[in-house]
Amino acid sequence: MTSSEREARAALMRAADVGDTAMGRLVRHLGALGAVEAIRERTLPPAFIAQEARQERPCDLSGRLNAWFVRLAASKPAADLEAGAQAGARLIIPGDAEWPTQLDDLGPSRPLGLWLHGTADLRFACLKSVAVVGARAATQYGLHIAAGFGIGLSEAGWSVVSGGAYGVDGAAHKGALLADSPTVVVLACGVDVCYPSGHQDLFARARDQGVVISECPPGVHPTRARFLIRNRLIAALTRGTAVVEAALRSGALNTAGHALSLNRHLGAVPGPTTSALSAGCHKLLRERKAVCVTTPEEMIELVGVMGDDLAAQPRTPVVARDRLSESTKRVLDAIPNRGGAGPASIAVSAGVSMEITLSALGGLAAAGYIERTAGGWRLRKTTVSYLKAPESIALDPPPANEAPATDPPPPSEDDSLPPPHPQEFAATSGHMRTK
Amino acid sequence: MTSSEREARAALMRAADVGDTAMGRLVRHLGALGAVEAIRERTLPPAFIAQEARQERPCDLSGRLNAWFVRLAASKPAADLEAGAQAGARLIIPGDAEWPTQLDDLGPSRPLGLWLHGTADLRFACLKSVAVVGARAATQYGLHIAAGFGIGLSEAGWSVVSGGAYGVDGAAHKGALLADSPTVVVLACGVDVCYPSGHQDLFARARDQGVVISECPPGVHPTRARFLIRNRLIAALTRGTAVVEAALRSGALNTAGHALSLNRHLGAVPGPTTSALSAGCHKLLRERKAVCVTTPEEMIELVGVMGDDLAAQPRTPVVARDRLSESTKRVLDAIPNRGGAGPASIAVSAGVSMEITLSALGGLAAAGYIERTAGGWRLRKTTVSYLKAPESIALDPPPANEAPATDPPPPSEDDSLPPPHPQEFAATSGHMRTK
Missing domain, CATH: 3.40.50.450 (Rossmann fold)
Incomplete structure (x- = not known):
């Protein structure tokens, strides 16, 4: 009494459990209308039966057919479609x-x-x-x-x-x-x-x-x-x-x-x-x-489509310090938080030349990172927590053995230029003999 | 004045920044004592200089040597070792x-x-x-x-x-x-x-x-x-x-x-x-x-060592239901929570034969999963929340069109065996014609 492919499938959806692969293969074999007819007649094609027996986990096809038959007999596909449409x-x-x-x-x-x-x-x-x-x-x-x-x-x-x-x-x-x-x-x-x-x-x-x-x-x-x-x-x-x-x-x-x-x-x-x-x-x-x-x-x-739907990379925060040059960062790292240090001591500590140190000190002071006190250069208190990473906050002043004896007198409090750098450092800068 | 390899290295640890790869290569080239001597004399071997120039990111070797020289001059390795030992x-x-x-x-x-x-x-x-x-x-x-x-x-x-x-x-x-x-x-x-x-x-x-x-x-x-x-x-x-x-x-x-x-x-x-x-x-x-x-x-x-240090697999909880056979689970799933259903209705719903259904019903009742009431078989109220997954709790009884007209009368309240299964189902069970 199934007059169409749609009604046949509605009936088979009543007859088979959801995801019944044997039913899926039967419909592929006979079509939906053919499957309905075969189940009504309890007659499955031998080729299909042989194919099912070859499945990895063959089901009890006889029992399955019985279940399909009983449920199919109770199905009312036309009523299903009618009731569905009404709803x-x-x-x-x-x-x-x-x-x-x-x-x-x-x-x-x-x-x-x-x-x-x-x-x-x-x-x-x-x-x-x-x-x-x-x-x-x-x-x-x-x-x-x-x-x-x-x-x-x-x-x-x-x-x-x-x-x-x-x-x-x-x-x-x-x-x-x-x-x-x-x-x-x-x-x-x-x-x-x-x-x-x-x-x-x-x-x-x-x-x-x-x-x-x-x-x-x-x-x-x-x-x-x-x-x-x-x-x-x-x-x-x-x-x-x-x-x-x-x-x-x-x-x-x-x-x-x-x-x-x-x-x-x-x-x-x-x-x-x-x-x-x-x-x-x-x-x-x-x-x-x-x-x-x-x-x-x-x-x-x-x-998504490769290249078209890329997620934005999670942003890593950028702090002002990132924009400093490598040598300026080294100089900044060498400046004590408390007390103060002279340019030569800072240059030795940072491992850069006196020339670069003096240039970096000027820039860092202008940018507000550091200040000159009677004791020498030190970090500015007000901005230290923002400008320095937490790990390098609250460092003690460098110990005495990091401040060579050649350290010049600390800059005075007025805004005059830093004193000329020590002669021994400047004289040798850029001179290197090879054997 | 460094008298030993240990003192030489202590001095070089003062001279170079931590992780200074140029220093690492110099020590590999000359040994620690040789490196100290070369830095003191400001004289690097030409082969080393050539090697450094070939590095991916060559450093300013002249400036680096100056920094090493100044710091090495200020180092007191013997004092370092002595102070360390004392501490x-x-x-x-x-x-x-x-x-x-x-x-x-x-x-x-x-x-x-x-x-x-x-x-x-x-x-x-x-x-x-x-x-x-x-x-x-x-x-x-x-x-x-x-x-x-x-x-x-x-x-x-x-x-x-x-x-x-x-x-x-x-x-x-x-x-x-x-x-x-x-x-x-x-x-x-x-x-x-x-x-x-x-x-x-x-x-x-x-x-x-x-x-x-x-x-x-x-x-x-x-x-x-x-x-x-x-x-x-x-x-x-x-x-x-x-x-x-x-x-x-x-x-x-x-x-x-x-x-x-x-x-x-x-x-x-x-x-x-x-x-x-x-x-x-x-x-x-x-x-x-x-x-x-x-x-x-x-x-x-x-x-760890492959195979020796395996982490225990996180345990997935096992519930009593896991131990039921596949067909018994299907029967259990077909039993309503409220009202009740007869064996034939359950067999059709579960898609298994009447024989298996009756056997499963007996086992499930003995195990306390289900009970017989005047309305037929239903889940036992007291254990339902434990025995059934949350998703299948509180299901309504199956609608009328899932209970075929051939459904036998519900089992009586006494402990007699369920009524014989419907003739049409039993007669065809196991019989399947092939074309």
Whole structure:
């Protein structure tokens, strides 16, 4: 009684468990209409049976066929399509314009069809999309990160794909919705079932602005197995998966595994090592399965077009001191914080010539780094904490044996030029004999 | 007037800046005694001058020689050695039994000698050692991690090598001291200089139990340049470096760079991405320069002997449900939480044969997972939260269209066996025609 490919697939989606690879291969073998007919007649093609026996882990095909038969007999595909249409949902199948062809990467576990409920075009929404997955029992840290990824990805023109759970999934969708992005919610139950029930408003907003999708027929409730098998869709629809917070045993790591086996990019967001909810992310990093991503921009760099979507390098702070020349820095480092030192002592300490020292002292004084006192040159108190690194603050004046006896008298307090440099240093500067 | 190799090196340590590679090459060329003589005579060998001119970034050799000359003239190596001995410090030089030969990896920037103050044998202490480095302005998180690494490494027989700064350095040493390990403090000033002054007690304990070392002569105070060049010693002495907390611009990243260029192992401890003090660690992870380490055991696995020092795999929690067979899990997943379902309905929903379903129902009931009520089989309320994953808790009963008309009457409340399974299912089970 199935009059069309679409009805045949709707019936097979009732007959087979989600992700049933034997069903996937049967449909590839016979087409959906042929598969329905074969199951109704309980007659599978010998070539298909032989092929299934050669699978790595062959299933009990006889039992499988019985299960398909019983469920197919109970299916009402025309009623499903009618009820879906009345509720505002649609069933898309391979070949439809809205079908995301990247699902072909799933091979025999490609879904037979997808129920969609929402305004966004699924194929278009997933063209540039990232999966953001993680713990249901997320910490405030995880929720903050997930929402930030949702916002950041969306603002950069990338859709978020995730499940419908509390925690990271919900926070990522909420972030994406805030940024007016067509977020994609992939459910492990029928698109008409609200699970968890507390996400009724979230799903409504996702339908208005994005799309809620499922490979389960209407009315089907989630089970553990459906959650796990659903995760392959999240991985397959997107260019890469970001794991935000995941315990060592978590569905998010299952999604990560799907992403890797589908050759999608995988990012993991680090967190405190003291948090069990980051242990799964750290495991992925430690095993070098995932790239460390700390911002949505870094995730976009990972999944984006090489060269086009580079994340800005995190900025290292630049301080005024960086702009000083190498020899001037050496002179500055040689100037005591307390007391004072004469130019010759500074020159010896810095290991640069007297000429360079005098020039550097003038420049450093003009720039406000140092000042002359009765005791000699010293760092200016007012700016020392900013101009010097914390490690070199509060240094004592150099000990006596670092101040040679030839040290000239300290400069006077007036603004006269420093005294001429010691004769012995100047006379030899630039003269070097070779053997 | 330098009468020995040791005195010559003590004098050259006064003459040259720490890490002066031109001095390193001169000593390799002429030996320490020959280098002292050449500098005193201001006469460098032509071959050495030619070699220096071929360096990638040739220095102003004439100016360098002048600086060496002036400082060498002011040096009092015999007095240095005498003062050191009186204070309890010793100068070790290459060739000494205590000299850590792994410093040879530094090439021309190998220190001319090392001043040591403490009871531990430096070479022995560094045989199995790890550098634990990080931010001075560490967070409570960083301090906690650093102390934990100090304790964990020490308890496993690994020494900690680090600087003497506040924050991560100090916390790592304190952890190591707690665990009675010979910790190694590498200073950027003379071993007789207490910088920072608040670490007087820490350094005293390190001298009692381990060793405080420096390539700076006694009395020398730290400068920014000395801190940076000191970091190469921390990297070179150890089998690997763990970066605990590091901002993007930090000395710890400098040490990490030294570790990489010396082909030492590099680990980075992740932290919250919201913490600027973990950004440096995340950068190392992101660029795949460092391995993600979350425990001292993981660091030991990184630096240890392959196969001998494996960290225990983080344990994933095992729940009772894991021990159920695949088909029993499917049956369990098909049993509603509220209301109830008959065996045939459960069999169809689970996609397994009636025979397997009945057997699984018996086992699951005996194990306390499920119970029979007037409405059929359902999950036991008391244990459901433990036995079922959070995702499959609180599922509604399956909708009407999932319960075929052939569903048998629900089992009665007494303990009789379930009613015989429907004829149509049993009759066809195991029968499959082929075309």
